[in-house]
Amino acid sequence: MKFRTFAAFVGPSVFMMIVFIALPLIFVFLQSFQVTQPIREMVEVETCTPGFLTQTCTVEVKSQPVLDENGNVQTETRWVGFESYANVLQMGRVWDAISSGAIAQIGNIDFWKALRFTLTFTLLTLPLVIGLGLAIALAVNNAARSIRGQVIFISLLPFIITPVIGALSIRWLFYGDGIVTAWLEMLFNTDISVAANGWAVEFLMMFYRVWHVAPFAFVIFYAGLQTVNQDTLESAIIDGASRWERLRYVIIPHLMPLIVFIALIHLMDAYRAFEEVVGFSSQAQRITLQWLTYDFLQPDDAGNRSISRASASAMLTMIGIVVILMPLLRKTWRDHRGGH
Amino acid sequence: MTMRTLALAGTMALMGSASYAACAFENETEVKMLSAGFEAWKSVADAMSECGNVQAELDQEFRTKQPSAFAANPSLYHVGGVSNGTITPLLNDGTIRPLDDLVEKYGQNLAPNQLIRMNGQVMAIAMMVNTQHLMYRSDIFEELGLEVPTSYDEMLETAAKIREAGAVDYPIGATMMSGWNVAQEFVNMFQGHGGQFLGDDGMPTINTDAGVQALETMQALTEYMDPEFTISDSTYVQQQFQQGKIAMANLWASRGGAMDNEEESQVVGLVDAAAAPRAMEGGSPATTLWWDGIVIAQNITDEEADAAFRVVMEGMDTEMVQANNDDAIWLIAGYEPNRLAMGAIATATASPPPPSYPSTSEMGLLHTAFGNEIPAFLTGDRGAEETLTAIEEAYVTSAKEAGILD
Incomplete structure (x- = not known):
């Protein structure tokens, strides 16, 4: 292809990538080393607010931003180095916990609490998604041709449902007097409070993710299964290979690039888990790194938001994703080079 | 076709704006x-x-x-x-x-x-x-011959009696959802115990006796609540009332109307309101206006x-x-x-009256710190003192970032 043609095809996409991904990333990177604050002054304000029938007035000294002559808030931006990172990581409290021997207390510090859960979540759901996806793909591939369409449609449903709605529907099955909880209570004749138990909530969040993402793995694997070399399979049968041996030595090696692909996508997605926290209202029990960033960005009633800490937290999340992808990327790169 | 649609839309808009009825101008x-x-x-x-x-x-x-x-x-x-x-x-x-x-x-x-x-x-x-004030099931109170509690100690005693009688699933409901709601409960309780949020130097004074007592009162209440209280916001408590699952709660006055809504409530006319309970003797009702x-x-x-x-x-x-x-x-x-407004009026006219929720930047930051740190205490993952220290640290960090503290 001529370079000009190539450039014409790729150009728009490169432009979009720069505007919507590269530039924001650079801004977030810079912001994580900066703090922007309004210039504040302490003022004494008399505030009169209603009681019922009467009014109460209180005088209090409070800090207010200074407005310039156009009525805009004056701000100043300072470079603060790694201060925001330090504020997110809270290493001081981590060392305190370690030196006082209360290692479990690290789990109460937001970032480390989120990291612990995010890693468990990502690494435990990965094999389940791949395993379940492969199992469905094999089952559908071996199903009678006449019902295959219906089976594919039903298997894909969880993937089609909007993520938060999917999470909510599972929440409603289990939380409070949800149907499943009510059944379990009848069966075992006890009181079950799913949302009161951190580990139960954690399990539900993972269950939801596997339920939601396995169909994606299934579609990819099912497509891959159509390209398995039938001659190799037949010769394996003639050689007396069992069903399991055929899977282990013919089909899985053939699907390996797809398994790596699914693993890459899943690791990236699961490490950025967010909707589970919202759907299951798990903030008290379990939070994810992405939710932590969101929480820093949410303004409180007084309009304060921690943009610097949110930027630092976002950069840390990105670094985390790169680290977690490293082994797979290295493997792919080695295989790729070895192939030549 | 397009012209006709446009003309129609125009007419509709005119009709819309011409529908002023009870307005003086x-x-x-x-x-x-x-x-x-x-x-x-x-x-x-x-x-x-x-x-x-x-x-x-x-x-x-x-x-x-x-x-x-x-x-x-x-x-x-x-x-x-x-x-x-x-x-x-x-x-x-x-x-x-x-x-x-x-x-x-x-x-x-x-x-x-x-x-x-x-x-x-x-x-x-x-x-x-x-304001948040005490709402209670008058029929249960009457049946069991209970007095309406005026303090949190009385509320806990009453809750124990209601539990013993087995009148409802859980005697108490409270808006203790992680985040804004549980933070508001702490604000109520901390002020009710006579706590001051900030010292003269602007540093937080949360890790005090008032702080510990506030947390302990909240924990004592959770003993009588649905164990899933970490997802319990105002709507959740309102529905607990409407479905007859709880007997009392310190709930928002604006939720009162829903108790008598015949379409969704099973307790129409059975919920009454009284002043918010006090947290300590001689203090103001533990709530904010x-x-x-x-x-x-x-x-x-x-x-x-x-x-x-x-x-x-x-x-x-x-x-x-x-x-x-x-x-x-x-x-x-x-x-x-009306009947349900009496609680809010009794709360607002109590002596000493509860404070208004302060509209300051500092309060916004404190509220966030409460909402993030208190759930770990209520779920039993952390002690009261450690939680209060964590709140103060979180406040100082965010106040420095916002430029409120140097």
């Missing part, structure tokens, strides 16, 4: 409002719309939208619905205008306690008060502000209150307090 200027979405705001917005050319956006996420929408020039909305918590960013950024001259011109019907003054200037017009009301944007023309204020006065008139009496504890003339 015909509004010609476009007026846009952004407010919260609970019942009282719906009633006010409907009454305002009768004047024509009014677009009201009722959105529970208003607090995240309002500061930037009002900072735009021209402002995206003319009228904002706020409370004493959410007025802070608008005051700080100077995006709302003083209303003294408008009040003088059109505010003849306003009661003096509706005028929210900052350093003498009227910055907002309040329409209702709200809130008001809801309107502000007018700074970045609009004076004509627009004029029209907006007149429309608001129509929306907040006696006629509206008489038609929607039970939606809120209105401050507007013509309001007849």
Whole structure:
């Protein structure tokens, strides 16, 4: 292809990538080393607010931003180095916990609490998604041709449902007097409070993710299964290979690039888990790194938001994703080079 | 075809704006409002719309939208619905205008306690008060011969009796959802125990006896609550009441109307309200007073502000209150307090009275720190002292980032 043609095809996409991904990333990177604050002054304000029938007035000294002559808030931006990172990581409290021997207390510090859960979540759901996806793909591939369409449609449903709605529907099955909880209570004749138990909530969040993402793995694997070399399979049968041996030595090696692909996508997605926290209202029990960033960005009633800490937290999340992808990327790169 | 559709749309719009009925004047200027979405705001917005050319956006996420929408020039909305918590960013950024001259011109019907003054200037017009107070099942109390508790110690004793009698699933409900709700419970309880949030040097003074007692009272309450209290917000508690699962709760007055809503409540007429319990002897009821009301944007023309204020006065008139009496504890003339309003009135007129929720930047940061750190204590992952230390550290970090502390 001529370079000009190539450039014409790729150009728009490169432009979009720069505007919507590269530039924001650079801004977030810079912001994580900066703090922007309004210039504040302490003022004494008399505030009169209603009681019922009467009014109460209180005088209090409070800090207010200074407005310039156009009525805009004056701000100043300072470079603060790694201060925001330090504020997110809270290493001081981590060392305190370690030196006082209360290692479990690290789990109460937001970032480390989120990291612990995010890693468990990502690494435990990965094999389940791949395993379940492969199992469905094999089952559908071996199903009678006449019902295959219906089976594919039903298997894909969880993937089609909007993520938060999917999470909510599972929440409603289990939380409070949800149907499943009510059944379990009848069966075992006890009181079950799913949302009161951190580990139960954690399990539900993972269950939801596997339920939601396995169909994606299934579609990819099912497509891959159509390209398995039938001659190799037949010769394996003639050689007396069992069903399991055929899977282990013919089909899985053939699907390996797809398994790596699914693993890459899943690791990236699961490490950025967010909707589970919202759907299951798990903030008290379990939070994810992405939710932590969101929480820093949410303004409180007084309009304060921690943009610097949110930027630092976002950069840390990105670094985390790169680290977690490293082994797979290295493997792919080695295989790729070895192939030549 | 297109022309016809357009013409039709035009006619519809005309008809829409011609449908002013109970409004004293015909509004010609476009007026846009952004407010919260609970019942009282719906009633006010409907009454305002009768004047024509009014677009009201009722959105529970208003607090995240309002500061930037009002900072735009021209402002995206003319009228904002706020409370004493959410007025802070608008005051700080100077995006709302003083209303003294408008009040003088059109505010003849306003009661003096509706005028929210900052350093003498009227910055907002309040329409209702709200507070968390004790709601209880009068039928259960009567059946078991129980007195209405006036303190948290009595409330715990009463809860023990209700549990013993097995009258409901859980004797107590509370808005202890992680985040804003549980933070508000702590604010109530901490002030009720006589706590001061900040010292003279601006440093937090949360890790005190009042803090420990507040946390311990909250924990004692959770013993009598649905164990899933970490997802329990106002709507959750309201539904617990409506479905007859709880017997008492310190709940928002604005939720009172829902108890008597025959479409969703199984306890119509059985829920009564009393003053919020005290946390300590001789203290104020452990709650805060809130008001809801309107502000007018700074970045609009004076004509627009004029029209907006007149429309608001129509929306907040006696006629509206008489038609929607039970939606809120209105401050507007013509309001007849009903059975459920008695609790809020008893709370607000208690002696000493509970404080108003303070509208300061510091309070916003503290509230966030409470909401993030307290759940670990209530789920039993961390002790009281450690939690209070963590709150103070979290506050100092965010206050430094916001430029409030050096």
